[in-house]
Amino acid sequence: SSSLIPRRSSAAASQRDQNAERVKVVVRVRPPKTNEAGGAVRVGPDHRGIVLARENSNIPSSAFEFDKVLTETASQADVYHAAVQPIVEDVLNGYNGTIMAYGQTGAGKTYTLSSRDPDAIGMMPRAAAAIFSAIEHDQGHSYTVMMSYIQLYMELLQDLIKPQNSDLQIRENENGVYVAGVSEHEVSSMDDCLNFLHVGDRNRAVAFTALNAQSSRSHGIVMLTIIKRPSSTPKHRAVGQKVKIGKLFMVDLAGSERLKKSRSTGVRANEAVSINLSLTTLGMCINARADPSATHVPFRDSKLTRLLQESLGGNAKTSLVIAVANAVQHSEETLQSLQFGSRAMRVQTQAVVNECLDFKVMNAELMAGLDEGEDRSQQ
Numbered sequence: 196s197s198s199l200i201p202r203r204s205s206a207a208a209s210q211r212d213q214n215a216e217r218v219k220v221v222v223r224v225r226p227p228k229t230n231e232a233g234g235a236v237r238v239g240p241d242h243r244g245i246v247l248a249r250e251n252s253n254i255p256s257s258a259f260e261f262d263k264v265l266t267e268t269a270s271q272a273d274v275y276h277a278a279v280q281p282i283v284e285d286v287l288n289g290y291n292g293t294i295m296a297y298g299q300t301g302a303g304k305t306y307t308l309s310s311r312d313p314d315a316i317g318m319m320p321r322a323a324a325a326i327f328s329a330i331e332h333d334q335g336h337s338y339t340v341m342m343s344y345i346q347l348y349m350e351l352l353q354d355l356i357k358p359q360n361s362d363l364q365i366r367e368n369e370n371g372v373y374v375a376g377v378s379e380h381e382v383s384s385m386d387d388c389l390n391f392l393h394v395g396d397r398n399r400a401v402a403f404t405a406l407n408a409q410s411s412r413s414h415g416i417v418m419l420t421i422i423k424r425p426s427s428t429p430k431h432r433a434v435g436q437k438v439k440i441g442k443l444f445m446v447d448l449a450g451s452e453r454l455k456k457s458r459s460t461g462v463r464a465n466e467a468v469s470i471n472l473s474l475t476t477l478g479m480c481i482n483a484r485a486d487p488s489a490t491h492v493p494f495r496d497s498k499l500t501r502l503l504q505e506s507l508g509g510n511a512k513t514s515l516v517i518a519v520a521n522a523v524q525h526s527e528e529t530l531q532s533l534q535f536g537s538r539a540m541r542v543q544t545q546a547v548v549n550e551c552l553d554f555k556v557m558n559a560e561l562m563a564g565l566d567e568g569e570d571r572s573q574q
């Protein structure tokens with residue numbers, strides 16, 4: 196009967212189908228430390244294949260293929276070009292974008308995303324630099340960029356720039372999922388972003404020292420919102436002019452290692468459950484999204500997956516960076532991380548440009564209409 200015609204036959208859904216694309220998965224191998232034995236992984240000559248060597252084990256070696264595998268000699272610029280640059284370009288055009296770093300503690304997630312070493316700056320400051328450079332060179336538009344920085348720890352969302360906001364709620368409206376009441380800060384340079392990152396990291400350290408806990412157990416999330424308007428003078432603006440709103444999420448996930456039983460007592464046991472809840476639910480959502488026959492994706496089962504719902508199958512372009520250590524003693528965790536990335540290779544998203552009526556312009560037009568004769572070009 197006609198009631199069974201799938202909703203995807205609508206124009207909007209077919210536009211979404213055209214925009215369907217996979218989550219991009221890039222593996223980054225970090226060099227072994229002086230106390231670690233290297234040679235744990237072999238990267239193929241095409242930089243897409245990676246083999247986890249198991250010479251001293253009765254478990255057979257495991258081979259995987261990704262969009263890109265970056266060896267331990269890869270630079271931050273290489274990671275940027277593989278995983279971030281295309282997404283930043285899309286976010287400047289009104290798409291949602293997500294960069295997520297997954298891997299065990301010590302594998303290089305934070306180094307990759309937010310290193311401020313001037314010789315090896317991370318993806319977040321690089322993305323900011325690229326955004327402000329593009330803005331500077333675009334005479335045809337005016338932009339507003341807002342930054343927020345939050346963390347998710349034991350299912351509590353805390354504003355890291357205004358840490359007194361320690362239990363933020365996730366809400367949803369017709370434009371998607373958002374964090375209600377999070378502080379948003381206007382930024383106009385990479386240095387502005389680095390300053391807020393620094394403030395947030397300091398607040399994060401203070402919070403974890405007070406709890407006597409490890410910040411590697413929390414998820415850190417930087418959000419940049421880019422509002423783009425045509426920069427015509429007001430008299431050329433038509434009422435009903437549209438703005439584009441692009442949102443970039445950069446997510447430093449909690450360490451993916453399984454917690455040792457010996458440490459899982461008292462508060463830590465509680466912590467283990469909560470951390471497992473968000474990361475386990477993330478894994479379950481990726482499994483469900485990767486399986487065409489799955490009918491239910493448990494996005495609502497954790498705050499992380501509610502927040503990342505769009506990034507994992509909705510309106511977003513997503514890159515996942517799997518950080519692994521080229522160290523034999525970490526092979527079990529590396530295997531788990533590569534398996535996670537491998538499943539994420541099958542997840543599709545459908546990004547569409549976010550456009551809405553520019554209420555700021557409409558208000559300006561209304562005010563101007565009430566106050567004729569004013570020199571509106573001065574606005």
Ligand code: ADP
Nearest residue numbers: 224225226299300301302303304305306307411
């Ligand atoms: P994670 O955030 O995954 O716990 P970190 O990013 O803190 O791990 O990295 C752990 C350590 O390894 C840090 O001292 C970092 O500087 C170093 N490191 C990580 N990745 C690399 C890399 N690609 N090259 C050099 N050093 C790295």
Ligand code: MG
Nearest residue numbers: 304305306411
């Ligand atoms: Mg870290």
